[in-house]
Amino acid sequence: MNIPDDVLYTREHLWVKKGDVAICGITDYAQNELGDVIFVELPEVGKKVRQGDKIGEVESIKTVSYLYAPLSGEVVEVNGELDAKPELINQSPYREGWICKIQPENEEEFKNLMNKEEYEAFLKTQ
Amino acid sequence: MRKLVRVLVDPPLSGYENMSRDEALLEMGFSGALPTLRFFEWEKKTLSVGRFQKTTEIDFDYLKNENIPLVRRPTGGRAILHDREVTFSLFIPASSFKSHTFYYEELQKVLTRMMEKMGINIDEKTESGIYTSSPYCFSINVSHEIMVGGRKIIGVAQARGEKGNLFQASFILEANREEIASCFVEKEKVSGELENSLLTLGEVLSPLPEKREIYRLLLESLEEERGVGATVGSWKAEELEKAKELLSTKYYPGSSYHRKR
Numbered sequence: 001m002n003i004p005d006d007v008l009y010t011r012e013h014l015w016v017k018k019g020d021v022a023i024c025g026i027t028d029y030a031q032n033e034l035g036d037v038i039f040v041e042l043p044e045v046g047k048k049v050r051q052g053d054k055i056g057e058v059e060s061i062k063t064v065s066y067l068y069a070p071l072s073g074e075v076v077e078v079n080g081e082l083d084a085k086p087e088l089i090n091q092s093p094y095r096e097g098w099i100c101k102i103q104p105e106n107e108e109e110f111k112n113l114m115n116k117e118e119y120e121a122f123l124k125t126q
Numbered sequence: 127m128r129k130l131v132r133v134l135v136d137p138p139l140s141g142y143e144n145m146s147r148d149e150a151l152l153e154m155g156f157s158g159a160l161p162t163l164r165f166f167e168w169e170k171k172t173l174s175v176g177r178f179q180k181t182t183e184i185d186f187d188y189l190k191n192e193n194i195p196l197v198r199r200p201t202g203g204r205a206i207l208h209d210r211e212v213t214f215s216l217f218i219p220a221s222s223f224k225s226h227t228f229y230y231e232e233l234q235k236v237l238t239r240m241m242e243k244m245g246i247n248i249d250e251k252t253e254s255g256i257y258t259s260s261p262y263c264f265s266i267n268v269s270h271e272i273m274v275g276g277r278k279i280i281g282v283a284q285a286r287g288e289k290g291n292l293f294q295a296s297f298i299l300e301a302n303r304e305e306i307a308s309c310f311v312e313k314e315k316v317s318g319e320l321e322n323s324l325l326t327l328g329e330v331l332s333p334l335p336e337k338r339e340i341y342r343l344l345l346e347s348l349e350e351e352r353g354v355g356a357t358v359g360s361w362k363a364e365e366l367e368k369a370k371e372l373l374s375t376k377y378y379p380g381s382s383y384h385r386k387r
Contacts, residue, residue: 012288032225033224033225035225035227038178039178041178054287054288057177057178059176059177059178059202060202061202061268061269062176062201062202062203062268062282062283062284063201063202063283063284063285063286064177064178064200064201064202064284064285064286065285065286066285066286066287066288068288126224
């Protein structure tokens with residue numbers, strides 16, 4: 001299982017990469033547990049979200065799973081390629097399969113996220 | 127302490143009310159609450175489609191002429207014409223993120239035992255995806271389906287939220303295959319698929335048991351297979367309030383939600 005050390009993680013199995021804007025997606029662990037993703041409902045660009053809000057949904061085999069915002073802020077870009085190729089989430093969860101970019105409004109919220117070691121420990125409880 | 131499931135038995139309701147109530151279970155899932163098994167019925171024949179299923183596959187003129195409402199489920203999967211069937215939903219509060227197959231496997235064990243109690247043996251192995259492009263639930267087979275002689279007899283789909291997992295299941299007692307196929311644009315194709323894919327309980331068991339008897343067998347199987355006892359419960363006021371809100375904002379008749387794709 002791939003758990004990069006250059007991103008942070010939520011308890012809902014999203015990863016977040018810090019930068020001018022925060023890029024987020026589904027972790028390798030989660031994509032594996034989901035199975036083959038066949039549809040992704042992305043958040044709307046411009047939408048203001050709070051950390052923990054429902055921002056989208058993915059459907060894998062007969063199963064719909066909700067996605068929760070890793071940070072508060074504005075959604076500034078979504079990965080439109082997932083409309084035609086939802087399988088990118090399975091094939092490349094940390095690169096081509098990214099979900100959206102959020103302009104964070106509160107840097108303090110990054111403290112609520114886990115680093116690689118903390119996420120590894122969290123997965124042991126799952 | 128003995129594990130328990132709260133059992134709700136609802137009267138026949140519209141598809142819109144039924145889906146609102148199921149989503150309310152998924153949204154409300156109180157911390158530390160019991161799992162909920164909800165038996166429900168449809169006040170009229172209704173076609174349900176999966177959460178992200180395209181409705182371009184549906185023959186809306188036929189539905190209108192036959193006065194069959196269409197409702198979108200909160201769970202995944204493909205369409206089901208709900209008529210003479212046993213329908214139930216199961217909400218399992220969960221704090222961990224299990225594999226998509228985890229609860230399907232557990233549910234399969236319980237349903238297999240229930241079928242055995244009726245004298246019906248379930249296929250040990252199921253072939254995945256014989257008609258992968260079909261718009262109809264019972265023509266699609268994935269792992270952990272409940273199948274007899276290569277045909278699907280119970281359809282199950284899942285939604286998982288922050289507070290747990292919701293399953294919706296449909297156990298067809300009797301069906302009119304021509305009528306099912308008529309609900310879709312590609313009638314002949316679906317009709318052909320149905321001959322090989324759908325099995326109703328009435329085709330393998332006669333006389334058909336009463337619905338209440340099937341409820342009882344399911345609860346008995348849950349107890350034997352998972353050690354979970356049943357306690358007849360009632361809706362919490364907050365859950366019904368949530369269902370009412372979902373009905374008025376999302377699931378109401380004519381809502382664009384049902385035809386959004």
